[in-house]
Amino acid sequence: MQLRFTEADEHFRAQVADWLSDNLSGEFSAIRHRGGPGDEHVYLTERKAWEQRLADGGWTCIGWPEAWGGRDATIEQQVIFNEEYARAGGPGRVGHIGETLTGPTLLAFGSEVQKERYLPGIRNGKELWCQGYSEPGAGSDLAAVRTRAAFHEASGQWQITGQKVWTSLAHESDYVFVLARTDPAETTHRGLGFFLVPMAQPGVTIRPIKQLTGTAEFNEVFFDGALCAADDIVGEPGDGWKVAMGLLGFERGVSTLGQQMLFQTELDEIVRIAKANGSARDPALRQRIAEAHIGLRTLRYNSLRMLSGGDDGSLSREAMIYKLCWSSWHRNLGKLAMDVLGPDAELLDGEPYALNRLQSLFLFTRADTIYGGTNQIQRNIIAERALGMPREPRGQI
Amino acid sequence: MKFSFTDEQLMLRESAEGFLSEYATSAAVRQAMASPSGTDEALWQRLAGEMYWPAIVVPEDCGGLGLGMVEAIIVLEQLGRRLAPAPLLACTQSVLALRTVAENPGARALLSQLAQGQIISLAHTAARPHWGLEGMAVSAVQQGQHWRLAGEARFVPAGDNAGTLLVAARIGSGCGLFKLSPGESGLTVTKSPTLDQTRPMATLQLSGVEISEADCLSECWSSQLDTVLNLTRVLVGAEQVGCAQASLDQSVAYVGERVQFGRTIASYQAIKHKAADMMLKVESARSLLCYAACVGDEWLQGSASAQELTEAAAMLASSAGDAAFFCAGTGIQLHGGVGITEEYDIQLFFKRARAMESYLGRPDEHREVIAGLLLDKVDSDAA
Structure with missing residues (x-):
């Protein structure tokens, strides 16, 4: 060690x-x-x-x-x-979606043509990507996606129809990868395909989603017969779930320590304010600030264990707890920031809704425990895959 | 950077698991609890004579294995998982105490004895109300060629089984370290009945105990005491992680068998989510344990600062103390009614978790140490 x-x-x-x-x-x-x-x-x-x-x-x-x-x-x-x-x-x-998700996915599952076509644009920072996974009816239950992909014999292209949601940077992106149903008879993880779709076309419409922060990072993306070249499906029709799950595996790992550096700057700011406004003398806040410090260091050593683990690509115990760990920690940090600010936490920097960094942290961290698998889904995953407890039964509705 | 165990360390863990599953069974633990010494002497002979675990952190030139804190926590975690009734934590603490005075020939002799399985305990405090030097209630006064020791020391781990006692005693505003035989005139060693019956403790009463100058191992030992206590917190953390892991494992096994409303209760999300929370705490404490053990090794090699060690020990003690208590307490809840019976082991882990949580400081006291480091330091740029 x-x-x-x-x-x-x-x-x-x-x-x-x-x-x-x-x-x-x-x-x-x-x-x-x-x-x-x-x-x-x-x-x-x-x-x-x-x-x-x-x-x-x-x-x-x-x-x-x-x-x-x-x-x-x-x-x-x-x-x-x-x-x-x-x-x-x-x-x-x-460029992070292209670099950390599209690229590794194509390197693992893509054809030579797809690699030639897309990897250079990602590598030279000129082509941006966004992701088309979640749908209004497919959040935690991602396999329930309803967006359809049908092969149009006459034009020799795929036609995509449906709606994706929570797509960040959609309006800035050149391409989107889309998980869509290739077999309309299926409703589960079978019969899906993974498509590489250009954004600049008449069949694609973007609508921003305004959030509780007053800003709009996320979008809804509507596909109305959007076109995708015949050879821009990754793997075969029906392989979509395998490719999509492989991609989620690439999301974890090396970027976590960078994320923690960002967290550290947030905690440092809270410590600085606590020293300046007297919160540092409050015994209850001292406990919580210490807890935040210990929690962040725990994330670091969780990550180092995760990164030092086996090279077989299987999810280790440390990897399974990581999302639940950091999201809960970060959400608590947002609340701690408000409590350290005290009464001043309520006052904005200006009209119409100018949040300071810590107010924005407080509000936006409520999303952390939801996106990328809610805390409840994470607990199911831990219980079922790490502890071998029975799987949740599927409903019939 | 390779934050995982080496092949040798994995082998050590595997052999510890195998050995203890055979010899530190629930029946053996309960038998030792009921015995006068509270210790399984046959188990201790085996783990010293066959496994050489008391020799792990003893330097090679004193007949030890010359290994480090990482190896020590690997074995102690397994002892914690089994509540093994053997004083390895007490003896390893004594090794660490003696390593701070390793230039002393008397100390080197004791290190060799420890390596061979002699039980030696460190008595350092009455813990009223605090651990460490603050709570130290034995004083030493030099009188010619002798030292006279008087006062009381409590919470001495395995104290009534020890062949030799190491006693830290106040000298002025600091403290020294002395070597005592349990038969010394003026010294009374009494076993203290404990809430956690798997970990015997003793109380020492000293009234004018006379010790020769040669048995004073150090006259100036207070910063070393801090260090030894911090290193001990790392060892305690290992037992706590083991205790938390066992509470989780036993609970998952139980809920997997218990059927209500026509299904195992393990299939309910309310139960699964509790188990997931337990695992989160176990693994988080384990990560800090690995870190703290690495810092402990760096300290022993002279490459970590006292503040790094203090911080690592406090972070671990806070996290592992909470994890063990949460997991054992939640474990009782998941066991339902049988959780509060004498028959099931989860209650034993609950008692151990409570005992370890307050030994050498409660988790909130350790968080206050961290708060002090973060919030009370004068900024160098502001000064």
């Missing part, structure tokens, strides 16, 4: 930190610390330009194979990159 990084890894860390401090300046100074969760709608032009700056420096897709423009970076190097990126205040990545 070895807690510290090697000298070579620390050298890599210095290289990343140097590049970021050289480049995250000048025109990009304004976007430092911006564009994270709850703030994804801001500075889009600048963040797209930043994506290309990163790509030019060779800092996109570093975990990809060299053959596709990556660095074949080790897990440790990817962790270090994410840590340094967050430490430097690197803005929320507009």
Whole structure:
């Protein structure tokens, strides 16, 4: 068991930190610390330009194979990159869906043609992706998607019809990957397909969803006979669920330590305010601040265990608890921020609804325990897969 | 960075699991609880003579295995899972105490004895109301070639089974460390009946005990005492994780068999979600345990600061203390009526969890330590 990084890894860390401090300046100074969760709608032009700056420096897709423009970076190097990126205040990545979800999915399941067609655009930071998974009737029960994909013999293309929801960055994206039903006779995880669909076409309509924060990161996306080339299905019709589940596996892991750096800056701000306004002398708040600190460190060592685990791709116990752990921690941090602010928590920065960072944290973290699998679904997963307890029965409605 | 056990460490864990499942059965634990010493002496002979566990953190040049805190927590977690009635925690604490004075020939002799399975306990406090130096109620005064010790020490783990006692005693505003034989004139060792009957404790009364100068191992031992207590908290954390894991395992097994309304109660979400919460706490405490053990090893190698060790021990004690109590308490609830019977083991884990939760500080006291580090430090940029 070895807690510290090697000298070579620390050298890599210095290289990343140097590049970021050289480049995250000048025109990009304004976007430092911006564009994270709850703030994804801001500075889009600048963040797209930043994506290309990163790509030019060779800092996109570093975990990809060299053959596709990556660095074949080790897990440790990817962790270090994410840590340094967050430490430097690197803005929320507009390219993260393509880099962390589409790319790995195509590398694992895609055809050579699909890789040739899509990986370079993701790697050079020029083509952005969004995801089309959840539907109004398919949230926790993702396999219940109703969006249909029918092969249109005359045009030789797939036609997609249905509605997706909670799609962030839809209006900025060039492509969306869509989980859709290829076999209309099926209603479960069988008979699904995984499609790569261009956004700029008449059959695609985007409608923003205004949230409790007053901002709109998420969208509804309507497909009305949207077209998708015959060879833009990943795998075969019927393979959709396998591909989609593989993709969810790529979501975990190396980015968690970067996420924690972001959390640390939030906790640091709360500690700073507590010292300044006297909350630091309140015994009940002292307990909660200490608990938050311990909780964040726990997330770190949970992640390190998860990343050091077996290379067989199976979900370890640490990985299964991770979502439940961080989402609950972050939601509690939002409430702690309000309590440390005290009466001032109620006052806005301005009209019409200008939230400060901690107010936004408080409101938006209510989403953390819902998206990506609610806390209740996470507990089911832990109980069933880690503890071997009986599976939930399916209803008949 | 490789935050997982090595192959050798995994083998150690496996052999500990196998050995204890054979010899530290529920029946053996209950038999030891009812015996005068509260200890399973045959088990102790085996784990010392065949497994060499008391020798784990003893340096090689004192006849030990020369391993570290990570190996110690691997074994202690398994002892915690079984409530094994053997004083390995007490003896490992003594090893760590003696390592702080390892240049002393008397200490080196004791380390060799520990490696061979002699029971040696550390008495350091009366814990009224606090642990450590604050609660220390034995004083030492030098008189010519001798030291005179007087006062009381409580919560001495395995104290009435120990062949030698290490006693920390006040000298002025600090403390020293002394070696005593239990037969010393003026010393009374009494077993203290405990709520958790699987972990015997003793009380020492000292009235003018005279000790030769050679048996003073250190006259200036207060910062070392802090260190030893922090390292002990890491060992306690291992037993707590084991206790929490066993509470979870036994509860999951029970609810998988218990049928009500025509289905196993394990199939109810209300039960599943409680079990999931238990696992979350076990695994979180386990992550901090691994971290704290690594920091402990770095401390022993001289590469971690005292503050890092204090922080790691306090984080672990807070997390593992809560985890063990939550899991054992929830375990009783999941067992339903049988959970409060003498027959089922979950009540034994509940008592152990309570005992360990307050040993060397409650979880909220440890959080206050963390709060102090975070909130009371004067900012260097503000100064």
